[in-house]
Amino acid sequence: MDPNQPSVRPAAERRGLRGPMAGRRGLRGPAAGRRGPGAPMHEARAYLRRADPVLARLIDARPDFEPRGWMAELPVMDLFGALVFQVTGQQLSVASTRRILARIQALSGGHLPAPEELLRADPAELRRAGLSGRKVTTLRDLAERVTGGRLNLAVLSGLPDEEIIAQLTVIPGIGPWTVQGALILALDREDVVLPGDLALRKAVRSAYHLDHLPLPAEVTAIAEAWRPYRSLATSYLFSAPVETGGAAQVPPREG
Secondary structure (H helix, E strand, C coil): CCCCCCCCCCCCCCCCCCCCCCCCCCCCCCCCCCCCCCCCHHHHHHHHHCCCCHHHHHHHHCCCCCCCHHHHHHHCCCCHHHHHHHHHHCCCCCHHHHHHHHHHHHCCCCCCCCCHHHHCHHHHHHHHHHHCHHHHHHHHHHHHHHCCCCCHHHCCCCCCCHHHHHHCCCCCCCCCHHHHHHHCCCCCCCCCCCCCHHHHHHHHHHHHHHCCCCCCHHHHHHHHHHCCCCCHHHHHHHCCCCCCCCCCCCCCCCC
């Protein structure tokens, strides 16, 4: 996603962090690195070039593009950390999210809090760090499910994308977009697309010369041609110049 624009998601999943979320340097789960059956990056790019002429143009225009480059600026994160990152960024730009995240890290000795650490943190301190009361409630709910054994993140990390999404979106305040972002950030899943993301919808409109802002269903349909490398395709689209047509929109909250 464009790190400078907030994103809008469907009403069922409201949050706001985006960024060209394709790939992640750092901790990864047991199902990490899914770029097809061991396909290297050059093969994934070649596949996308054949599959979609629009992507072929974007790829050819940026031969040295590093889809994971922006993530070097983020803290190392596992699945729980990625969910903290995503929930923190609901309704915010990446820059604002990073500032709040730095304050949260300061409360945990300079690193993203583990579930136990988050539960030990004073909710009032988390609020002063910049989290809304709703976000604190969501993160504490998630942490309690992990520490209480109702949610095993190690097991969860080895499941297919849709099963991970299904298990995490039962938590109030966490919807598909939040989990999809975490799949890329923490698990390096290679076939993830975020169709409700406003920045991606604008990028698709610009790249495909549409006369309207595509609905999430339209983005999903266009993205079918990108399988099994939708994460990489999405990264190229987020990195492409986009005519915004006005001020960035802040998404409604989720939950």
